[in-house]
Amino acid sequence: MPQPSPTDAPDKAFYITTPIYYVTAPPSIGNAYTTVAADMIARWHRQCQQRTWFLTGTDEHGQKVMRAAAEHGVTPQEWTDRLVEEEWQPMLRVVDASNDDFVRTTEPRHAERVRDFWETIRANGEVYAGEYEGPYCVDCEEFKLPGELLDGPGDKQLCPIHNRPVENIKEKNYFFPLSKYSERLLELYERNPTFVQPDSARNEVVAFVRSGLQDLSISRSSFDWGISVPWNDSHVFYVWIDALLNYATAVGYGSDDERFAATWPADVHLVGKDILRFHAVIWPAMLMAAGVDVPHQVFANGWLTVGGQKMSKSTATAIHPSEVVDTFGSDAYRYYFLKAIAFGSDGSFSWEHISAVYTAELANGLGNLASRVTSMVGRYFDRRLPDPGETGLDEDMLASELARTVAVADAAMERLALHEALGAIESYVARINGYLSDQEPWQVAKDDSEQGQARLGTILYAAAEALRGVAVLHAPTMPKTSAALWEMLGAQEQLGDLGDQDLRSAGRWGQLSAGATLTKGEPLFPRLPDDA
Ligand code: MSP
Numbered sequence: 076m077p078q079p080s081p082t083d084a085p086d087k088a089f090y091i092t093t094p095i096y097y098v099t100a101p102p103s104i105g106n107a108y109t110t111v112a113a114d115m116i117a118r119w120h121r122q123c124q125q126r127t128w129f130l131t132g133t134d135e136h137g138q139k140v141m142r143a144a145a146e147h148g149v150t151p152q153e154w155t156d157r158l159v160e161e162e163w164q165p166m167l168r169v170v171d172a173s174n175d176d177f178v179r180t181t182e183p184r185h186a187e188r189v190r191d192f193w194e195t196i197r198a199n200g201e202v203y204a205g206e207y208e209g210p211y212c213v214d215c216e217e218f219k220l221p222g223e224l225l226d227g228p229g230d231k232q233l234c235p236i237h238n239r240p241v242e243n244i245k246e247k248n249y250f251f252p253l254s255k256y257s258e259r260l261l262e263l264y265e266r267n268p269t270f271v272q273p274d275s276a277r278n279e280v281v282a283f284v285r286s287g288l289q290d291l292s293i294s295r296s297s298f299d300w301g302i303s304v305p306w307n308d309s310h311v312f313y314v315w316i317d318a319l320l321n322y323a324t325a326v327g328y329g330s331d332d333e334r335f336a337a338t339w340p341a342d343v344h345l346v347g348k349d350i351l352r353f354h355a356v357i358w359p360a361m362l363m364a365a366g367v368d369v370p371h372q373v374f375a376n377g378w379l380t381v382g383g384q385k386m387s388k389s390t391a392t393a394i395h396p397s398e399v400v401d402t403f404g405s406d407a408y409r410y411y412f413l414k415a416i417a418f419g420s421d422g423s424f425s426w427e428h429i430s431a432v433y434t435a436e437l438a439n440g441l442g443n444l445a446s447r448v449t450s451m452v453g454r455y456f457d458r459r460l461p462d463p464g465e466t467g468l469d470e471d472m473l474a475s476e477l478a479r480t481v482a483v484a485d486a487a488m489e490r491l492a493l494h495e496a497l498g499a500i501e502s503y504v505a506r507i508n509g510y511l512s513d514q515e516p517w518q519v520a521k522d523d524s525e526q527g528q529a530r531l532g533t534i535l536y537a538a539a540e541a542l543r544g545v546a547v548l549h550a551p552t553m554p555k556t557s558a559a560l561w562e563m564l565g566a567q568e569q570l571g572d573l574g575d576q577d578l579r580s581a582g583r584w585g586q587l588s589a590g591a592t593l594t595k596g597e598p599l600f601p602r603l604p605d606d607a
Pocket residue numbers: 093094095096097104105106108109134318319320321345346347348349350377378379380385386387
């Protein structure tokens with residue numbers, strides 16, 4: 076669980092971030108994976124009626140972006156403007172992300188504060204001039220240690236993440252004495268044991284810091300696409316130490332103290348496991364050097380893989396999110412990636428798998444359930460929700476299981492076990508379906524007696540009320556489906572907006588009242604086209 080600190084402002088927002096994405100190529104489902112996860116977590120907190128801030132954006136400086144622009148014969152600024160507008164911002168709409176802000180590192184609000192931040196660190200005596208000589212991977216934008224490289228063809232050394240040759244650079248640069256921070260970082264991991272999660276990531280980071288840190292080159296002098304160093308404008312800042320600062324500059328660091336205090340520290344930085352060290356080692360050390368609080372947690376998600384390898388642009392295995400959303404819709408897309416892959420582990424995507432999950436859990440599961448309940452209320456009760464009447468053990472169980480599902484899912488979300496939260500909700504949907512199969516309301520309907528009709532009312536009320544709980548629980552993951560279900564149940568007119576329903580109270584049974592108007596509506600999850 077991200078640990079709030081006693082120094083947090085009392086009304087501090089829950090603040091979650093994604094990495095900011097390199098604008099070298101269009102987005103892939105690998106990039107969108109972190110975005111969707113962050114979005115679901117943000118929406119979960121909002122649904123718990125917590126003030127929430129969700130930030131994402133783009134990382135636009137450095138050699139990698141500069142080279143992509145050159146390959147396309149345009150300036151880096153033209154290139155980044157084009158990719159942000161045509162690809163990266165639209166991707167957020169494709170996956171239905173509800174980010175509160177979008178930061179670009181080329182914006183003055185960021186660049187100026189980066190200069191201020193490093194001036195502060197320099198004034199604290201934590202910058203020195205030196206020379207860097209060693210391997211550098213432009214794809215990672217990372218100075219590499221010789222020991223971590225792979226042997227390639229000839230005498231080439233390869234980056235273990237990209238499997239591509241590293242470049243040897245020799246430059247006069249400015250340095251940050253990262254090696255001095257080992258002890259303080261280890262203390263941080265000790266004091267806040269969930270600072271790095273999951274545990275496998277934590278262990279990796281602790282071992283890395285224990286093995287001894289090298290000082291970090293913080294500027295580059297052989298090209299100029301970056302934020303110029305204020306005390307020597309023939310240098311630009313190293314792209315990572317510019318990029319990491321987005322998390323602070325976008326919420327008022329150095330420009331709006333009140334806003335900064337009401338948002339910072341970040342509760343969770345979600346990152347892919349390939350960029351863990353930057354976030355769990357360099358970033359907190361930078362903040363310590365500047366006297367700024369460190370974030371509460373860095374959580375590393377796994378990779379989407381193809382044939383066991385990280386899906387990536389460089390290996391031409393990238394799939395664009397639209398390709399998947401066009402067939403399955405954004406809700407099923409979100410549900411699939413968050414439920415089918417254990418959050419924190421790698422997962423392999425396949426069209427067969429997403430189709431199977433869609434059909435079994437969404438179309439035949441939740442979709443069919445909602446359609447059965449609303450059509451029976453339509454047929455037998457002229458669309459009016461019947462009175463709950465006298466409940467029996469089965470209804471009481473359905474009610475207590477809803478409360479338990481809310482508690483289990485919420486506890487899983489505290490640990491960022493998104494897949495467990497969704498697993499609990501899915502089991503509950505299956506449970507409601509099982510309840511209907513056991514009770515056979517279509518048989519009970521044949522009994523015209525007053526008692527028979529009352530029993531039929533009790534069953535359909537219970538199923539609709541259980542679905543009310545599901546609509547709230549699924550709102551963070553499948554916002555469109557939940558909104559449609561809310562309408563179908565006639566919940567809006569009785570209970571108000573879905574967004575105003577406190578998720579943690581969703582297990583309180585009996586919120587829908589008799590008389591609500593149910594509507595069958597369109598299927599929540601239409602059958603897939605044959606060629607899907
Ligand atoms: N620009 C840096 C991050 C700076 S944050 C201050 C960066 N950008 S990236 O575009 O290369 O990657 C962004 C995120 O996408 C990373 O978290 C990375 O792990 C994630 N993914 C890219 N491909 C991925 C998969 N195949 N699977 C899961 N996530 C992957 O790194």
